Amino acid sequence: MYSPSPAAIHYLLVISLFITCYNDALFPQTGQAVVTVLERLGHTVEFRAAQTCCGQMHYNTGYRNDSYTLLRQFLQVFADAEVIVCPSSSCVAMMRDHYPKMADQLNDPALQSQVAAILPRIFEFSEFLTDKLGLTDVGAFYPHTVTLHSSCHGLRSLHLGSKPADLLKQVKGLTLLELPDADQCCGFGGTFAVKNPDVSAAMLSDKLQCILGTNAEACTGADNSCLMHIGGALSRQRTGVRTVHLAEILASTEKSS
Template identity: 60%
Template sequence: MRIGLFITCFNDTLFPRTGKAVTALLERLGHTVVFPAEQTCCGQMHLNTGYQREAIPLVRRFARAFADLDAIVTPSASCAGTVRDHHARVAESAGDDRLATEVADIAPRVYELTEFLVDVLGVTDVGAAFPHRVTYHPTCHSLRALRLGDRPLRLLREVRGIELVDLPHADECCGFGGTFAMKNPDVSVAMGTDKLRHVLSTRAEVLCAADNSCLMHLGGLLSRLRAGTRVMHLAEILAAEEKAMSPARPHHRAPGARRTEHV
């Protein structure tokens, strides 16, 4: 299966390790990862702030960059939701029938990482090993837009050595909300502080999530508190592995080396 990595502009600029982790994980599972170099932003920032017309070229570019791939996988629930839920509206507003057809074809092939692993590949044990105390924050887009449910937790529970602890009031927003944090900074910080109170109550070493945007917000607050809790994208935990894997539990490495294609 040829899988297109939609890294998102946010991750590409600030968190490139997450994209590398997704690639390493999917190649470990035996798949070819294609990185379309033409990709840029999906238009989420424009759409969230009312600039729908300005998002039209970005939707066109996305459809062009990811055409002819079996699946498009992204380590961002919010960007996956933007493509699947909003690109069709942008195409309709543009009055471009060809773009509407391209969007209708490509949107169903866009997956957030955990739903791709669980629903498409049918795996929960991806051969990961991460001996740390971890808690998981379900971001608003993963919880309410994509409705990922327990998919991330099912994957985390299979990670060797992990001590996974429940996050109290997990369904509460962290306060980031993209441009919300810039327009309402005081409210955003107050919401983040409430979330951190619950995070710290778990005594977790690591806070993970499916969106680096929320982790950036919470990580900034944690660093100011010098709490000792670090943030990691879920993909980085799932990509972690021991040098010598136990034969008792297969780690799904497919025979033969896989390389990422840049197109």
């Protein structure tokens, strides 16, 4: 039975979950897993129902005006949140990299200061555990072989580095298998996969080769968008390998599994 370390208890917080639009609709189990882990660590989780989307898809595809609306909405919903945790590295990267720029583009001083105030309180799920809570062992049990896909935004924008792997290494029963060419994009890229399906599929097929080469039972990561992409091909090709979000592995315990 896992009991939170004294260090973790010291940091008891009210954590506001930003689930993100696509996790909300397509991967509710990831959000549930985040809630499970954080509550198991003794923290309080709140979900603000007015939340929708960070605006990444619109901003990155060129629909800037639509993304401005979503930025303002995000700030309105989360302005007074103590700390915001989000299980999607690309959405956190969007906020960190682009919200300040968007506020500049709009030339709105009030917005600029709101963005500056909220950003230090936004965390990607794995960095929240390792950096904010100072934990790598969250008492998880997952008796499977797993390989880790490092999403590009987590890697190059959030500089997550070894944080997701550090968490996985502490999971009881889990064998972490190194993924070759781990720094290579899986070919998702949001609307890229839709606008350039052939190149995207070629990139994905390379990623699949690497994943299958590890012989892992599952491929995990900190971003369901990449995992949806990878998982779609693993499923289409009937590989028998599944994708699973990092949070779901960390939520799993001897009792639950």
